[in-house]
Structures are given as C-alpha cells and as structure tokens.
Amino acid sequence: MATHESASGLEQQVDPDAPSLFRIYDYLLGGGHNFASDRAVADKITTLVPGYDVFVRESRAFVRRAVLHMLTAGIEQFLDLGAGMFSAHPVHHLAQAERPDVRVVYVDRDPIAIAGLGLIVHADDPSTGVIEADLRHVDEVLDHAVTTRLLDLTRPVGVVAGSVLHCLPDAEDPAAALARYHERLAPGSLLAASHADGIVLGLESAGAIEDCLARAGITLVHRSRRQFADLLGPWQPHPDGVAPIGLWRPDGLTLPVRECLWGNAVLADRRPEPAERA
Template sequence: MTDEVAPAGVDPTIPNAARVYDYLLGGKDNFRADRELAELVLTVLPETRDSTRMYRRMVGRFVEYLVGQGVRQFLDLGSGLPAHQNVHEIAHRSAPDARVVYVDNDPVVCAHGRALLEDEPSLVRMVQGDVRDPGAVLADPAVRELLDFSRPVAVLMLFILHFVPDAERPHDIVEGYRDALAPGSYLAVAHVAGDTVPERIDQVVELYKHASSPMCPRGEAEVRAFFGDFELIEPGLANGVVEVWPFGDGEDTAFWDPELARMIYSGIGRKK
C-alpha cells in the first residue's frame, strides 16, 4: 500500500494501531507513517515483532479453547485486518459452521478485510463500526444477520481496550456488550499492563501519543473489572502468555521474553 492511494477520509500521515500491528506481523496493508512508528517501537523494544507474533498465537489458543467449549459465534471487536492466523480460519479447523464478525473503525482495514473475506459471506463478515458504541455495533444489520444473540457468543476484545482512554468510559463500553450476551457466552480480553514493567511500557506509551489512538495501559484491578460478574475460567486473569496458554509441540518459543510477556494481562470470562 502506498500513501498515494489512501481512501477519502483517511490521513496516511497519522499512524493507526491496526496498521502498525499489520506491519509488525509482516503485512502490507499499512502506510509509511505506520511503518515509521513501528520501527520506533522496535528501537525501544526490539522484541516487539516476535512478541506480536506470539500474542497472535495466543489469540489462536483462545479461539481453540472457545470452540472446544461449543462456541460457534464470534464477535471480534477492534479486529484489525482478518489475516495472519485469523479467528475464522482457526475456528473453522474444528468447527466449519462457526460464524465470525470482525469489527473495526478504520476504513482502510475494512476495505481490505472485505476483499479478503469475499468468498465466505455466509459465515464471515467485516463490519466498519466504532466499538466504543455497543448499541450501534450490536444493532448493525450485518452483525444481526450473522449472529444470534439469544445463543452463546464469544466477544473478543484483544489488544483493543488499551486504546480507549478513561475519559471514554471503557468499562461502561464493555458492560454494554456483556449485557447483550446470553448465558453461556464468553468475553476474552488481552490488555497492556500498566503495573508490571512500567519502565518499559512507558516508552511505548510515549511513542503512541503520535498515533490516532494513544495507548492507555491499566493495572490488574482495572483489567479484571472489565469482566464484571462473568466467571473467570482457570487460571483467571493471567500475566504472561506461554505458561498459561501453552503452545503446541514444535512451536518455537525460544525467542520469547518473559519480561515482555508480563506486559500483558489476559483472560476469558463466562456469563453464568
């Protein structure tokens, strides 16, 4: 992608978190400003590219677990591009009938996402929407057409809530989604930690002040509160990745930095 082909309404000079993530994963759907921010992050935390791939594998573990619990409906909020071991591909390995809706507010992400998904309209959709408005997202015709909220749905909020500042009341936003779910539904959250290795994360926070969505790390109690009265499955709210969501035989975890892993809180909660 080049800056000259930015669609109307998109400022290619302002980095976007989803496109930075795409670049770190080796994707091509990003602009120069996104790549420059990613490279600055890499100067502060050189392990970021490897850890981003590991976090993506963690998402796969979440989806595999949820499919194993009988979940066949997924709402992936702030999804970014549905590529690089995406939710529907992982779910369809074990459950070919699983339905997945990706939601993102970036028009570039959504345009390319729709192109990637055009062969699977009956099972997978890409919806442009603002995840900070649960009412609008949940009422979207494409969401309602594919997902039946009278039955269990897994809502994925992975690496998105730390881009919602406190002033926008992120806990109220998540509550709006929780309240719409049927018993037996799940909420999965992965969030940058603000109280484990602050001397490292503070440098990244400073860099993201120049992006379209500044980063807002949070402490353990704040992240735990996103689950409300949902029952956290074992091991509860985890700090780290490899030890909690073990990777398959033969997967290379030698490059994994345990300290960098502590920069993430993650967990899955179930509605009773």
Template sequence: MTEQATWVPQDVDEEIPSAARLYDYLLGGAHNFAADRALAEKFLSALPSARDVARLNRAFLRRAVVHMAQQGVRQFLDVGSGIPTVGNVHEIAQAADPHARVVYVDYESVAVAHSQLLLEGNDNATIIQADLVEPGVILEHPETRRLLDFDEPIGLIMAGVFHFVSHELDAPAIIARYRDELATGSYLALSHFTADISPDEMAGVVEVMRRSSDPIHTRTHAEIIELFTGFDLVEPGVVGTALWRPDRPERAADEPGGSQIYAGVGRRL
C-alpha cells in the same frame, strides 16, 4: 500514474499512522504505509520486544478461539479485529466447524477494506466499520443481527484493542453493555497492555503512541480483572499472554515480551 492498491480506501491519509497498520507491520504484514513503519520503529525503540509482544498476543487469540470452540461456541464477535493476517478468527473457528459465524468490527478503513477482500465468498463471516466504544451501534448493526443469534453463546473477542479506550471513559460500563447482550455460556477473550511489569518501557510506548491517531492507555492487573465483571474467569485467570494456556508450558515463562500484555478468558454467568 500508479493505480491505487485495492486495499487502500480513497479517503485514507497515508501520512497519519494507525495502530492497526503498526500491528500489521510488527506481525510481518504488508498492509502498512511509510508513516506506520516509521512509528513502529519508534515503538520498537521504546519496547524492543514489540514484535514478540505482537506475536504472543496473536497466539493468545488463536488459543482463546480454540478454547471457546471446544466449549461449543460457534459464533464470534471480534471487536477491534485489525488488519487480517495469518490465523484470523474465522479461519480458526471454521476449521472446527465450517458453519461457524464471525462478525469482525474495526473503525480503521484499511482494516475494513482488506477484510472485505478476504471475506469475499464467505457467507458466514463479515466486517462492519464501527468504534468499540459505541456498543449499541455494533450490537444493533444489521450485519451483526444477520449472522449472530444472541439467544445462543457468542465468543466476544477484544484482543489487544481495549487499551485504546481512554481512562476518561467508563471502561467497565462499555464492557457491561456488550456483556448484558450475551447469553449465558458466552465468553469474553480480552488482552490489554499493562505497565505493571515494565513501567519505564511502557511509559515510552505511551509517549510514542501519543503522537498517533491511537494513543495507548495502560491498565493495571486489577483494572483489567474488573473488565471481566459478570464473567467467570477461565483458568489460569488474567496472566501474561505467554502464560495463558501455552502450547509449550516449559518455555512460556521465558518468552520475551510475554508479560507486557495481560490476557484472559471469562465465561458469561
């Protein structure tokens, strides 16, 4: 009998694919199951640039955290953090300041279990299991309150996760609940799938993910900008991930998959 891997919780059904493990697979990670890989191949059939989309979203996350750290932010709340891979928020933030504090949040059991392993011995970073549509649970969680000082600026991160929030829910109100808890000078970094650029491809993606535990709900540019209500958008505003303060501007416009996800950073007013 093969011993179960330490990153697989006992109650996980390996036959049910999840978005966190699909994303891990697209990024080249190893914390995914056969069902996740099968769904990912269908995802790739619908959106051939999916690996680039995932890579560019991860690169946006890095640049956003670096920007916030450069503005003096030393504490971060990463909601929908997913399965840790190279370039996690605490690694980026603590490279700028070893005392930077990070609270990760995810509702997927494998993401939480693997994060717990990764964060062992790091007193300035933790992971809690919760759903982003329940901001009160996250904001009042003992671990959140232990590490984060809400009287000081916080970097709130929702990278590639809010498109899992149904249109039936009041998306701006969910964001507002987080925003209202943040001190002036805090930041929101958010990225989100859109069908504005390639509606046929994204319709295929939506159909593929409909059969998973994490269906995708695309939003328009205007709807995503509305999520930044109460924040002053940092230049260049809400743009494709490849175009948000790219390391190599001369190549950004030609990045495959660079406009499938809108991304932006806003400063709390």
C-alpha cells in the same frame, strides 16, 4: 517485515500519513496492510523497547489459542471487536478451519481495517461479515443488520477483544461497554481479551511507548493486571484467571520469553443471573 508501499491500494481510502495502531501491529506481525508512517512509528517503538514485536506476536497467538478453546467449549459464533486487519490468523480462518459452519462478525472503526477485511471477506459470504462501528456503541453493533443476519443472540457468542481495550482510556469507559455486552449476550457467552501491562513492562518503557504513539495521534493506555481485571465487571474469569499472555494455556511446555509477560489475557464467562436461573 512488510514493505508494500501501496498496502494493496487501500491508501486511496485513508490518509497514509496518519499512523494506525492496528497497521503498526500488522507490520510487526509481518503483514502487508501498512504504510510508511506506520512502519516509522513501529520502528521507533522497537528501538525504544527491543522485543516489542515479539510481544505483539504473542498477543496475536493468544487470540488463536482463545478461539480454539472457545470452539472446544461449544461456541459456534464469534464477534471480533476492534478486529483490525491481520494477515496472520484472522478469526474466521481459525474457526472455520475447525468448524466450517462457524459464523463470525468483525467490528472496527478504522476505515482501512474495514476495507482490508473486505479483501478477505466477500460481501455475499453467508457465514462472515464486517461492520464499521465503534465497539463502545454496543447496541449499534448488536442490532446491526450484519449482526442480526449472522449471529443468533439467544445463543452463546464468543467475543474476541484482542489488544483493543488498551486503546480506550478510562474516560471512554471500556468497562461500561463490556458490561453492556454481558447484559445483551446470552448466558454461556465467552469473552477472550488481552491487554498491555505497564507494570511488568516497566513504567519508563510503558511511558515511552505511550508518548511515541501519542505523538502519532494514537492512544494506548497500559493497565496493570488488577486494573485489567477491573474492566471485566460482571464477566467471570475462568479458573486460570487473568494471566500473563504467554502463560495463558500455552501450546507446549517451552518456557515463555520475557516479552510474553508484557501483557495479560483472560477467558471469562457470561453466567446466568439468579433470575435467569429461576
């Protein structure tokens, strides 16, 4: 686990006493971009729900598998929503290792996530960029100068929304944001998303995690598989549908551990509307 008190000096740019969910995840992934406040909350969560760190690692592993599947499907440009700053397998490392010409835009509203991404994405990088924006502000994201420089929105885009939609309560209408991305992006675009499931985890454990995070000023909303599927709106899930994270196109035949079932994942299409087919 990370024990870097300075978190690469980024504490000068934000309040280190205010925990962040992405930094909590980073700590549970063994990364170094977190503060003592993040580690304290993470340790409380793993005390309440042993194995939660395994769930976080499996959620990140889904992103890796999804990116590789999207590359296989011909996706050459990615939009990573609520990207955070993960030491393990950032999207542009994954994608560009397979195809060096792939373009990636990271989006996050957390200033320290933006600062952290700046450590691995050079300002003059011709293929990768970073935007400080709220993923719900779809037009702001897609019309941003970084996006228009790097992504061709007339061609398919791979949208990554790993472990971020459960940060948005119903009042913030994540479904409307996903529908707007569907409206703006080209046919053939793909959405890879994952979400924590309170039913499989258990309502008592899910409530304990939500309460623990709420006391730290962080919102997390567990949703059932059906509720997660409802967020997708016009996005059309691939034939494997919405599946437990550990069962979504696993790398091998090893039986998944129980923590793999505490969330759900999906790969969905932006298919042409009838008028677009005509």
